[in-house]
Amino acid sequence: MHKGRVVFGAMDEVVFGRPASEALVEQLIRLGSTRAFLMVSGTLNRETDEIENIRRGLGPRCAGTFDAMPPHTPRAAVIAASEQARAANADLIVTIGGGSITDGAKAVQLCLANDIRHPDDIDRIRAGRGASPQLTAPTVRQISVPTTIAGGEFSAAAGVTNENTKVKEGLRHPLLMPRAVILDPWLSQHTPEWLWLSTGIRAVDHCVEGICAREAHPYGDAQALMGLSMLAQALPRVKADAKDLDARMDCQIGTWLSTGPLASGVPMGASHGIGYVLGAEFGVPHGYTSCVMLPSVMRWNKSVNADRQAQVAAAMGHPNEDAGDVLDAFIRNLGMPRSLREVKVGPEHFDRIAQQAMATPWVPRNPRKIEGPAQVREILELAA
Known part of the structure:
Protein backbone atom coordinates (compact mmCIF):
# COMPACT_ATOMS: atom_id res chain seq x y z
CA MET A 1 0.00 0.00 0.00
CA HIS A 2 1.30 3.48 -0.84
CA LYS A 3 1.65 5.94 1.99
CA GLY A 4 3.13 9.42 2.27
CA ARG A 5 2.19 13.04 1.88
CA VAL A 6 2.45 15.50 -0.97
CA VAL A 7 3.08 19.10 0.07
CA PHE A 8 2.12 21.74 -2.49
CA GLY A 9 4.78 24.42 -2.68
CA ALA A 10 4.42 28.18 -2.43
CA MET A 11 4.36 28.79 -6.20
CA ASP A 12 1.34 30.61 -7.64
CA GLU A 13 1.77 29.92 -11.33
CA VAL A 14 3.94 28.77 -14.24
CA VAL A 15 3.68 30.72 -17.51
CA PHE A 16 5.01 28.91 -20.57
CA GLY A 17 5.46 29.63 -24.26
CA ARG A 18 5.35 33.42 -23.94
CA PRO A 19 8.17 35.98 -24.09
CA ALA A 20 9.49 36.84 -20.62
CA SER A 21 9.42 40.57 -21.34
CA GLU A 22 5.59 40.48 -21.65
CA ALA A 23 4.93 37.92 -18.95
CA LEU A 24 7.11 39.72 -16.36
CA VAL A 25 5.19 42.99 -16.66
CA GLU A 26 1.94 41.08 -16.02
CA GLN A 27 3.45 39.33 -12.99
CA LEU A 28 4.69 42.59 -11.44
CA ILE A 29 1.24 44.14 -11.90
CA ARG A 30 -0.38 41.00 -10.40
CA LEU A 31 1.91 41.13 -7.36
CA GLY A 32 1.78 44.92 -6.97
CA SER A 33 5.59 45.11 -7.18
CA THR A 34 7.12 48.55 -7.83
CA ARG A 35 10.82 47.84 -7.02
CA ALA A 36 11.96 44.69 -8.80
CA PHE A 37 15.65 43.82 -8.41
CA LEU A 38 17.05 41.86 -11.37
CA MET A 39 19.60 39.08 -10.83
CA VAL A 40 20.68 38.08 -14.31
CA SER A 41 23.21 36.19 -16.40
CA GLY A 42 26.29 38.34 -17.03
CA THR A 43 26.54 36.97 -20.57
CA LEU A 44 22.91 37.82 -21.37
CA ASN A 45 23.34 41.30 -19.89
CA ARG A 46 26.64 42.15 -21.59
CA GLU A 47 26.46 40.28 -24.90
CA THR A 48 22.77 40.48 -25.90
CA ASP A 49 20.06 43.11 -25.66
CA GLU A 50 17.59 40.74 -23.93
CA ILE A 51 18.05 42.17 -20.42
CA GLU A 52 17.93 45.75 -21.68
CA ASN A 53 14.63 44.94 -23.45
CA ILE A 54 13.22 43.52 -20.22
CA ARG A 55 14.42 46.54 -18.23
CA ARG A 56 12.76 48.82 -20.79
CA GLY A 57 9.53 46.85 -20.48
CA LEU A 58 9.58 47.12 -16.69
CA GLY A 59 10.40 50.84 -16.82
CA PRO A 60 10.45 52.53 -13.39
CA ARG A 61 9.50 49.21 -11.74
CA CYS A 62 13.13 48.04 -12.22
CA ALA A 63 15.15 48.98 -9.11
CA GLY A 64 18.57 47.58 -10.06
CA THR A 65 20.52 44.80 -11.76
CA PHE A 66 23.13 42.34 -10.43
CA ASP A 67 24.97 40.31 -13.09
CA ALA A 68 28.03 38.86 -11.33
CA MET A 69 26.97 35.44 -9.94
CA PRO A 70 29.70 32.81 -10.61
CA PRO A 71 28.87 29.10 -11.04
CA HIS A 72 27.97 27.12 -7.90
CA THR A 73 26.74 30.29 -6.11
CA PRO A 74 29.67 31.27 -3.85
CA ARG A 75 28.89 32.97 -0.52
CA ALA A 76 30.73 36.22 -1.32
CA ALA A 77 28.61 36.83 -4.43
CA VAL A 78 25.41 36.11 -2.47
CA ILE A 79 26.39 38.80 0.06
CA ALA A 80 27.28 41.28 -2.72
CA ALA A 81 23.88 40.74 -4.35
CA SER A 82 22.08 41.02 -0.97
CA GLU A 83 23.75 44.34 -0.18
CA GLN A 84 22.78 45.70 -3.59
CA ALA A 85 19.16 44.49 -3.24
CA ARG A 86 18.97 45.98 0.27
CA ALA A 87 20.30 49.34 -0.97
CA ALA A 88 17.78 49.27 -3.84
CA ASN A 89 14.94 48.69 -1.33
CA ALA A 90 13.74 45.80 -3.51
CA ASP A 91 10.22 44.39 -3.05
CA LEU A 92 10.75 41.48 -5.46
CA ILE A 93 13.72 39.66 -7.03
CA VAL A 94 13.52 38.64 -10.70
CA THR A 95 16.07 36.07 -11.90
CA ILE A 96 16.94 35.61 -15.56
CA GLY A 97 19.61 32.96 -16.01
CA GLY A 98 20.79 29.54 -14.92
CA GLY A 99 20.58 27.58 -11.68
CA SER A 100 23.39 29.43 -9.90
CA ILE A 101 21.46 32.69 -10.28
CA THR A 102 18.15 31.14 -9.22
CA ASP A 103 19.83 29.67 -6.12
CA GLY A 104 21.61 32.96 -5.50
CA ALA A 105 18.32 34.84 -5.36
CA LYS A 106 16.85 32.28 -2.94
CA ALA A 107 19.86 32.87 -0.69
CA VAL A 108 19.43 36.66 -1.03
CA GLN A 109 15.81 36.29 0.17
CA LEU A 110 17.07 34.70 3.41
CA CYS A 111 19.94 37.20 3.79
CA LEU A 112 17.53 40.15 3.53
CA ALA A 113 15.07 38.64 6.02
CA ASN A 114 17.70 37.54 8.55
CA ASP A 115 20.08 40.51 8.40
CA ILE A 116 22.98 38.51 6.96
CA ARG A 117 25.73 40.93 5.87
CA HIS A 118 28.95 38.91 5.84
CA PRO A 119 29.85 35.57 4.14
CA ASP A 120 30.55 33.91 7.53
CA ASP A 121 27.06 34.86 8.76
CA ILE A 122 25.56 32.41 6.24
CA ASP A 123 26.41 29.79 8.89
CA ARG A 124 23.39 31.13 10.82
CA ILE A 125 20.89 30.34 8.06
CA ARG A 126 22.23 27.19 6.41
CA ALA A 127 20.41 23.92 6.93
CA GLY A 128 22.39 21.74 9.33
CA ARG A 129 22.10 17.99 9.58
CA GLY A 130 18.92 17.32 11.49
CA ALA A 131 17.33 20.47 12.92
CA SER A 132 17.15 23.52 10.68
CA PRO A 133 17.93 26.94 12.14
CA GLN A 134 15.14 29.27 13.27
CA LEU A 135 14.70 31.51 10.24
CA THR A 136 12.80 34.73 9.77
CA ALA A 137 10.57 34.10 6.76
CA PRO A 138 11.49 35.98 3.57
CA THR A 139 9.16 38.86 2.67
CA VAL A 140 10.96 39.77 -0.57
CA ARG A 141 10.11 36.82 -2.82
CA GLN A 142 11.25 35.94 -6.33
CA ILE A 143 10.09 35.24 -9.86
CA SER A 144 12.36 33.11 -12.04
CA VAL A 145 12.96 33.04 -15.77
CA PRO A 146 15.32 30.06 -16.19
CA THR A 147 17.66 29.83 -19.20
CA THR A 148 18.93 26.33 -18.37
CA ILE A 149 16.93 23.19 -17.62
CA ALA A 150 18.19 21.68 -14.37
CA GLY A 151 14.87 22.59 -12.67
CA GLY A 152 16.06 24.31 -9.47
CA GLU A 153 13.47 27.06 -9.90
CA PHE A 154 10.76 24.55 -8.91
CA SER A 155 12.23 23.82 -5.47
CA ALA A 156 12.27 25.52 -2.07
CA ALA A 157 15.96 24.76 -1.51
CA ALA A 158 19.19 26.36 -2.68
CA GLY A 159 22.85 25.35 -2.74
CA VAL A 160 25.49 27.92 -1.81
CA THR A 161 29.20 27.12 -1.95
CA ASN A 162 31.36 27.90 1.08
CA GLU A 163 34.60 29.03 -0.58
CA ASN A 164 36.69 28.16 2.51
CA THR A 165 35.61 24.52 2.79
CA LYS A 166 34.66 24.01 -0.91
CA VAL A 167 31.39 22.46 0.26
CA LYS A 168 28.01 23.25 -1.26
CA GLU A 169 25.67 23.93 1.66
CA GLY A 170 21.89 23.80 1.64
CA LEU A 171 19.47 26.59 2.45
CA ARG A 172 15.82 25.70 2.93
CA HIS A 173 12.56 27.52 3.59
CA PRO A 174 9.11 26.94 2.02
CA LEU A 175 9.03 30.55 0.77
CA LEU A 176 12.31 30.21 -1.17
CA MET A 177 10.22 28.68 -3.95
CA PRO A 178 9.59 31.36 -6.60
CA ARG A 179 6.08 32.83 -6.70
CA ALA A 180 6.07 32.32 -10.45
CA VAL A 181 8.25 30.72 -13.13
CA ILE A 182 8.24 31.92 -16.73
CA LEU A 183 9.39 29.40 -19.35
CA ASP A 184 10.50 31.38 -22.41
CA PRO A 185 11.95 29.24 -25.24
CA TRP A 186 13.10 32.29 -27.29
CA LEU A 187 15.38 33.51 -24.49
CA SER A 188 16.93 30.04 -24.21
CA GLN A 189 18.41 30.29 -27.71
CA HIS A 190 21.34 32.23 -26.18
CA THR A 191 22.22 29.35 -23.82
Whole structure:
Protein backbone atom coordinates (compact mmCIF):
# COMPACT_ATOMS: atom_id res chain seq x y z
CA MET A 1 0.00 0.00 0.00
CA HIS A 2 1.30 3.48 -0.84
CA LYS A 3 1.65 5.94 1.99
CA GLY A 4 3.13 9.42 2.27
CA ARG A 5 2.19 13.04 1.88
CA VAL A 6 2.45 15.50 -0.97
CA VAL A 7 3.08 19.10 0.07
CA PHE A 8 2.12 21.74 -2.49
CA GLY A 9 4.78 24.42 -2.68
CA ALA A 10 4.42 28.18 -2.43
CA MET A 11 4.36 28.79 -6.20
CA ASP A 12 1.34 30.61 -7.64
CA GLU A 13 1.77 29.92 -11.33
CA VAL A 14 3.94 28.77 -14.24
CA VAL A 15 3.68 30.72 -17.51
CA PHE A 16 5.01 28.91 -20.57
CA GLY A 17 5.46 29.63 -24.26
CA ARG A 18 5.35 33.42 -23.94
CA PRO A 19 8.17 35.98 -24.09
CA ALA A 20 9.49 36.84 -20.62
CA SER A 21 9.42 40.57 -21.34
CA GLU A 22 5.59 40.48 -21.65
CA ALA A 23 4.93 37.92 -18.95
CA LEU A 24 7.11 39.72 -16.36
CA VAL A 25 5.19 42.99 -16.66
CA GLU A 26 1.94 41.08 -16.02
CA GLN A 27 3.45 39.33 -12.99
CA LEU A 28 4.69 42.59 -11.44
CA ILE A 29 1.24 44.14 -11.90
CA ARG A 30 -0.38 41.00 -10.40
CA LEU A 31 1.91 41.13 -7.36
CA GLY A 32 1.78 44.92 -6.97
CA SER A 33 5.59 45.11 -7.18
CA THR A 34 7.12 48.55 -7.83
CA ARG A 35 10.82 47.84 -7.02
CA ALA A 36 11.96 44.69 -8.80
CA PHE A 37 15.65 43.82 -8.41
CA LEU A 38 17.05 41.86 -11.37
CA MET A 39 19.60 39.08 -10.83
CA VAL A 40 20.68 38.08 -14.31
CA SER A 41 23.21 36.19 -16.40
CA GLY A 42 26.29 38.34 -17.03
CA THR A 43 26.54 36.97 -20.57
CA LEU A 44 22.91 37.82 -21.37
CA ASN A 45 23.34 41.30 -19.89
CA ARG A 46 26.64 42.15 -21.59
CA GLU A 47 26.46 40.28 -24.90
CA THR A 48 22.77 40.48 -25.90
CA ASP A 49 20.06 43.11 -25.66
CA GLU A 50 17.59 40.74 -23.93
CA ILE A 51 18.05 42.17 -20.42
CA GLU A 52 17.93 45.75 -21.68
CA ASN A 53 14.63 44.94 -23.45
CA ILE A 54 13.22 43.52 -20.22
CA ARG A 55 14.42 46.54 -18.23
CA ARG A 56 12.76 48.82 -20.79
CA GLY A 57 9.53 46.85 -20.48
CA LEU A 58 9.58 47.12 -16.69
CA GLY A 59 10.40 50.84 -16.82
CA PRO A 60 10.45 52.53 -13.39
CA ARG A 61 9.50 49.21 -11.74
CA CYS A 62 13.13 48.04 -12.22
CA ALA A 63 15.15 48.98 -9.11
CA GLY A 64 18.57 47.58 -10.06
CA THR A 65 20.52 44.80 -11.76
CA PHE A 66 23.13 42.34 -10.43
CA ASP A 67 24.97 40.31 -13.09
CA ALA A 68 28.03 38.86 -11.33
CA MET A 69 26.97 35.44 -9.94
CA PRO A 70 29.70 32.81 -10.61
CA PRO A 71 28.87 29.10 -11.04
CA HIS A 72 27.97 27.12 -7.90
CA THR A 73 26.74 30.29 -6.11
CA PRO A 74 29.67 31.27 -3.85
CA ARG A 75 28.89 32.97 -0.52
CA ALA A 76 30.73 36.22 -1.32
CA ALA A 77 28.61 36.83 -4.43
CA VAL A 78 25.41 36.11 -2.47
CA ILE A 79 26.39 38.80 0.06
CA ALA A 80 27.28 41.28 -2.72
CA ALA A 81 23.88 40.74 -4.35
CA SER A 82 22.08 41.02 -0.97
CA GLU A 83 23.75 44.34 -0.18
CA GLN A 84 22.78 45.70 -3.59
CA ALA A 85 19.16 44.49 -3.24
CA ARG A 86 18.97 45.98 0.27
CA ALA A 87 20.30 49.34 -0.97
CA ALA A 88 17.78 49.27 -3.84
CA ASN A 89 14.94 48.69 -1.33
CA ALA A 90 13.74 45.80 -3.51
CA ASP A 91 10.22 44.39 -3.05
CA LEU A 92 10.75 41.48 -5.46
CA ILE A 93 13.72 39.66 -7.03
CA VAL A 94 13.52 38.64 -10.70
CA THR A 95 16.07 36.07 -11.90
CA ILE A 96 16.94 35.61 -15.56
CA GLY A 97 19.61 32.96 -16.01
CA GLY A 98 20.79 29.54 -14.92
CA GLY A 99 20.58 27.58 -11.68
CA SER A 100 23.39 29.43 -9.90
CA ILE A 101 21.46 32.69 -10.28
CA THR A 102 18.15 31.14 -9.22
CA ASP A 103 19.83 29.67 -6.12
CA GLY A 104 21.61 32.96 -5.50
CA ALA A 105 18.32 34.84 -5.36
CA LYS A 106 16.85 32.28 -2.94
CA ALA A 107 19.86 32.87 -0.69
CA VAL A 108 19.43 36.66 -1.03
CA GLN A 109 15.81 36.29 0.17
CA LEU A 110 17.07 34.70 3.41
CA CYS A 111 19.94 37.20 3.79
CA LEU A 112 17.53 40.15 3.53
CA ALA A 113 15.07 38.64 6.02
CA ASN A 114 17.70 37.54 8.55
CA ASP A 115 20.08 40.51 8.40
CA ILE A 116 22.98 38.51 6.96
CA ARG A 117 25.73 40.93 5.87
CA HIS A 118 28.95 38.91 5.84
CA PRO A 119 29.85 35.57 4.14
CA ASP A 120 30.55 33.91 7.53
CA ASP A 121 27.06 34.86 8.76
CA ILE A 122 25.56 32.41 6.24
CA ASP A 123 26.41 29.79 8.89
CA ARG A 124 23.39 31.13 10.82
CA ILE A 125 20.89 30.34 8.06
CA ARG A 126 22.23 27.19 6.41
CA ALA A 127 20.41 23.92 6.93
CA GLY A 128 22.39 21.74 9.33
CA ARG A 129 22.10 17.99 9.58
CA GLY A 130 18.92 17.32 11.49
CA ALA A 131 17.33 20.47 12.92
CA SER A 132 17.15 23.52 10.68
CA PRO A 133 17.93 26.94 12.14
CA GLN A 134 15.14 29.27 13.27
CA LEU A 135 14.70 31.51 10.24
CA THR A 136 12.80 34.73 9.77
CA ALA A 137 10.57 34.10 6.76
CA PRO A 138 11.49 35.98 3.57
CA THR A 139 9.16 38.86 2.67
CA VAL A 140 10.96 39.77 -0.57
CA ARG A 141 10.11 36.82 -2.82
CA GLN A 142 11.25 35.94 -6.33
CA ILE A 143 10.09 35.24 -9.86
CA SER A 144 12.36 33.11 -12.04
CA VAL A 145 12.96 33.04 -15.77
CA PRO A 146 15.32 30.06 -16.19
CA THR A 147 17.66 29.83 -19.20
CA THR A 148 18.93 26.33 -18.37
CA ILE A 149 16.93 23.19 -17.62
CA ALA A 150 18.19 21.68 -14.37
CA GLY A 151 14.87 22.59 -12.67
CA GLY A 152 16.06 24.31 -9.47
CA GLU A 153 13.47 27.06 -9.90
CA PHE A 154 10.76 24.55 -8.91
CA SER A 155 12.23 23.82 -5.47
CA ALA A 156 12.27 25.52 -2.07
CA ALA A 157 15.96 24.76 -1.51
CA ALA A 158 19.19 26.36 -2.68
CA GLY A 159 22.85 25.35 -2.74
CA VAL A 160 25.49 27.92 -1.81
CA THR A 161 29.20 27.12 -1.95
CA ASN A 162 31.36 27.90 1.08
CA GLU A 163 34.60 29.03 -0.58
CA ASN A 164 36.69 28.16 2.51
CA THR A 165 35.61 24.52 2.79
CA LYS A 166 34.66 24.01 -0.91
CA VAL A 167 31.39 22.46 0.26
CA LYS A 168 28.01 23.25 -1.26
CA GLU A 169 25.67 23.93 1.66
CA GLY A 170 21.89 23.80 1.64
CA LEU A 171 19.47 26.59 2.45
CA ARG A 172 15.82 25.70 2.93
CA HIS A 173 12.56 27.52 3.59
CA PRO A 174 9.11 26.94 2.02
CA LEU A 175 9.03 30.55 0.77
CA LEU A 176 12.31 30.21 -1.17
CA MET A 177 10.22 28.68 -3.95
CA PRO A 178 9.59 31.36 -6.60
CA ARG A 179 6.08 32.83 -6.70
CA ALA A 180 6.07 32.32 -10.45
CA VAL A 181 8.25 30.72 -13.13
CA ILE A 182 8.24 31.92 -16.73
CA LEU A 183 9.39 29.40 -19.35
CA ASP A 184 10.50 31.38 -22.41
CA PRO A 185 11.95 29.24 -25.24
CA TRP A 186 13.10 32.29 -27.29
CA LEU A 187 15.38 33.51 -24.49
CA SER A 188 16.93 30.04 -24.21
CA GLN A 189 18.41 30.29 -27.71
CA HIS A 190 21.34 32.23 -26.18
CA THR A 191 22.22 29.35 -23.82
CA PRO A 192 25.37 27.50 -25.02
CA GLU A 193 24.56 24.07 -26.46
CA TRP A 194 26.70 22.15 -23.94
CA LEU A 195 24.93 23.91 -21.04
CA TRP A 196 21.43 23.32 -22.37
CA LEU A 197 22.03 19.63 -23.13
CA SER A 198 23.95 18.87 -19.92
CA THR A 199 21.38 20.56 -17.66
CA GLY A 200 18.79 18.61 -19.66
CA ILE A 201 20.51 15.42 -18.49
CA ARG A 202 20.24 16.82 -14.95
CA ALA A 203 16.47 16.96 -15.49
CA VAL A 204 16.56 13.40 -16.90
CA ASP A 205 18.41 12.43 -13.68
CA HIS A 206 15.58 13.94 -11.55
CA CYS A 207 13.04 11.86 -13.49
CA VAL A 208 15.07 8.66 -13.38
CA GLU A 209 16.07 8.79 -9.70
CA GLY A 210 12.48 9.76 -8.83
CA ILE A 211 11.04 6.78 -10.73
CA CYS A 212 13.65 4.39 -9.27
CA ALA A 213 13.40 5.51 -5.62
CA ARG A 214 12.13 3.12 -2.95
CA GLU A 215 9.61 5.82 -1.91
CA ALA A 216 8.26 6.44 -5.45
CA HIS A 217 4.49 7.01 -5.60
CA PRO A 218 1.96 7.40 -8.46
CA TYR A 219 1.72 11.21 -8.21
CA GLY A 220 5.48 11.64 -8.70
CA ASP A 221 5.65 8.81 -11.26
CA ALA A 222 3.01 10.39 -13.51
CA GLN A 223 5.06 13.57 -13.81
CA ALA A 224 8.48 11.92 -14.02
CA LEU A 225 7.50 9.37 -16.69
CA MET A 226 5.90 12.07 -18.88
CA GLY A 227 8.83 14.45 -18.25
CA LEU A 228 11.35 11.74 -19.15
CA SER A 229 9.49 10.89 -22.36
CA MET A 230 9.42 14.58 -23.39
CA LEU A 231 13.10 15.14 -22.58
CA ALA A 232 14.19 11.93 -24.34
CA GLN A 233 12.49 13.11 -27.54
CA ALA A 234 13.21 16.87 -27.34
CA LEU A 235 16.90 17.05 -26.33
CA PRO A 236 18.14 15.34 -29.54
CA ARG A 237 15.86 17.67 -31.56
CA VAL A 238 17.50 20.75 -30.00
CA LYS A 239 20.93 19.28 -30.75
CA ALA A 240 19.87 18.72 -34.38
CA ASP A 241 18.41 22.23 -34.73
CA ALA A 242 19.18 24.90 -32.14
CA LYS A 243 16.34 27.07 -33.53
CA ASP A 244 13.61 24.43 -32.96
CA LEU A 245 11.47 26.39 -30.49
CA ASP A 246 8.91 23.59 -30.08
CA ALA A 247 11.69 21.23 -28.99
CA ARG A 248 13.02 23.86 -26.56
CA MET A 249 9.54 24.32 -25.11
CA ASP A 250 9.19 20.52 -24.69
CA CYS A 251 12.55 20.47 -22.87
CA GLN A 252 11.36 23.22 -20.53
CA ILE A 253 8.04 21.51 -19.78
CA GLY A 254 9.79 18.14 -19.38
CA THR A 255 12.11 19.79 -16.84
CA TRP A 256 9.14 21.24 -14.93
CA LEU A 257 7.63 17.73 -14.77
CA SER A 258 11.01 16.24 -13.76
CA THR A 259 10.78 18.05 -10.42
CA GLY A 260 7.49 16.31 -9.58
CA PRO A 261 8.98 13.46 -7.50
CA LEU A 262 11.35 15.61 -5.41
CA ALA A 263 8.67 18.28 -4.86
CA SER A 264 6.29 15.58 -3.62
CA GLY A 265 8.68 14.03 -1.11
CA VAL A 266 10.50 11.39 -3.19
CA PRO A 267 14.23 11.35 -2.41
CA MET A 268 16.95 11.34 -5.07
CA GLY A 269 19.74 8.74 -5.04
CA ALA A 270 23.50 8.31 -5.43
CA SER A 271 23.77 10.13 -8.79
CA HIS A 272 22.58 13.36 -7.14
CA GLY A 273 24.57 12.74 -3.95
CA ILE A 274 27.90 12.06 -5.68
CA GLY A 275 27.13 14.93 -8.07
CA TYR A 276 27.04 17.41 -5.17
CA VAL A 277 30.60 16.47 -4.23
CA LEU A 278 31.90 16.57 -7.82
CA GLY A 279 30.42 20.05 -8.23
CA ALA A 280 31.56 21.66 -5.01
CA GLU A 281 34.94 19.96 -4.71
CA PHE A 282 36.06 19.68 -8.35
CA GLY A 283 33.99 22.40 -10.05
CA VAL A 284 32.37 19.88 -12.42
CA PRO A 285 29.39 21.69 -14.02
CA HIS A 286 26.04 20.69 -12.51
CA GLY A 287 24.73 18.88 -15.58
CA TYR A 288 27.97 17.05 -16.33
CA THR A 289 27.81 15.36 -12.91
CA SER A 290 24.62 13.57 -14.03
CA CYS A 291 26.10 12.75 -17.45
CA VAL A 292 29.04 10.90 -15.88
CA MET A 293 27.29 9.29 -12.87
CA LEU A 294 23.72 8.31 -13.78
CA PRO A 295 24.29 5.22 -16.01
CA SER A 296 26.77 3.74 -13.49
CA VAL A 297 24.40 4.34 -10.57
CA MET A 298 21.63 2.57 -12.53
CA ARG A 299 23.87 -0.44 -13.21
CA TRP A 300 24.91 -0.62 -9.55
CA ASN A 301 21.27 -0.40 -8.39
CA LYS A 302 19.76 -2.81 -10.90
CA SER A 303 19.74 -5.83 -8.58
CA VAL A 304 17.11 -4.14 -6.38
CA ASN A 305 14.89 -2.21 -8.83
CA ALA A 306 14.97 -3.88 -12.26
CA ASP A 307 11.18 -3.43 -12.60
CA ARG A 308 11.40 0.35 -12.06
CA GLN A 309 14.40 0.58 -14.39
CA ALA A 310 12.32 -1.17 -17.08
CA GLN A 311 9.83 1.73 -16.85
CA VAL A 312 12.71 4.18 -17.43
CA ALA A 313 13.86 2.39 -20.60
CA ALA A 314 10.26 2.22 -21.89
CA ALA A 315 9.62 5.94 -21.24
CA MET A 316 12.77 6.70 -23.25
CA GLY A 317 11.41 4.70 -26.20
CA HIS A 318 13.52 1.56 -25.64
CA PRO A 319 11.28 -1.05 -23.99
CA ASN A 320 12.96 -4.33 -22.95
CA GLU A 321 16.46 -2.80 -23.07
CA ASP A 322 18.77 -2.19 -20.11
CA ALA A 323 18.11 1.32 -18.71
CA GLY A 324 21.79 1.92 -17.89
CA ASP A 325 22.73 1.12 -21.50
CA VAL A 326 19.88 3.27 -22.88
CA LEU A 327 20.99 6.24 -20.78
CA ASP A 328 24.64 5.67 -21.65
CA ALA A 329 23.92 5.75 -25.40
CA PHE A 330 21.52 8.70 -25.07
CA ILE A 331 24.08 10.85 -23.21
CA ARG A 332 26.87 9.87 -25.63
CA ASN A 333 24.74 10.71 -28.66
CA LEU A 334 24.20 14.21 -27.27
CA GLY A 335 28.02 14.58 -27.22
CA MET A 336 28.20 14.84 -23.44
CA PRO A 337 31.02 13.41 -21.25
CA ARG A 338 30.43 9.87 -20.04
CA SER A 339 33.31 9.20 -17.61
CA LEU A 340 34.96 10.80 -14.60
CA ARG A 341 38.20 10.85 -16.60
CA GLU A 342 36.56 13.15 -19.17
CA VAL A 343 35.72 15.70 -16.45
CA LYS A 344 39.27 15.42 -15.06
CA VAL A 345 38.50 13.47 -11.88
CA GLY A 346 40.98 10.62 -11.40
CA PRO A 347 40.94 7.49 -9.17
CA GLU A 348 43.32 9.18 -6.69
CA HIS A 349 40.33 11.29 -5.57
CA PHE A 350 37.82 8.42 -5.21
CA ASP A 351 38.36 7.81 -1.48
CA ARG A 352 37.77 11.45 -0.64
CA ILE A 353 34.70 11.70 -2.89
CA ALA A 354 33.27 8.50 -1.37
CA GLN A 355 33.81 9.82 2.15
CA GLN A 356 32.12 13.16 1.40
CA ALA A 357 29.27 11.61 -0.59
CA MET A 358 28.17 9.69 2.52
CA ALA A 359 27.43 13.06 4.18
CA THR A 360 25.08 14.24 1.39
CA PRO A 361 21.31 13.91 1.92
CA TRP A 362 20.83 11.52 -1.01
CA VAL A 363 23.50 8.80 -0.87
CA PRO A 364 21.95 7.26 2.29
CA ARG A 365 18.54 7.21 0.50
CA ASN A 366 19.81 5.42 -2.63
CA PRO A 367 17.44 2.55 -3.62
CA ARG A 368 20.15 -0.09 -3.11
CA LYS A 369 21.42 0.46 0.40
CA ILE A 370 24.87 2.11 0.56
CA GLU A 371 26.42 1.11 3.88
CA GLY A 372 29.68 3.03 3.58
CA PRO A 373 32.32 4.70 1.40
CA ALA A 374 33.53 1.36 -0.04
CA GLN A 375 30.24 0.99 -1.93
CA VAL A 376 30.37 4.55 -3.23
CA ARG A 377 33.85 3.65 -4.53
CA GLU A 378 32.35 0.71 -6.47
CA ILE A 379 30.04 3.18 -8.28
CA LEU A 380 32.92 5.61 -8.92
CA GLU A 381 34.98 2.77 -10.41
CA LEU A 382 32.10 1.92 -12.77
CA ALA A 383 32.09 5.60 -13.85
CA ALA A 384 35.88 5.99 -14.06
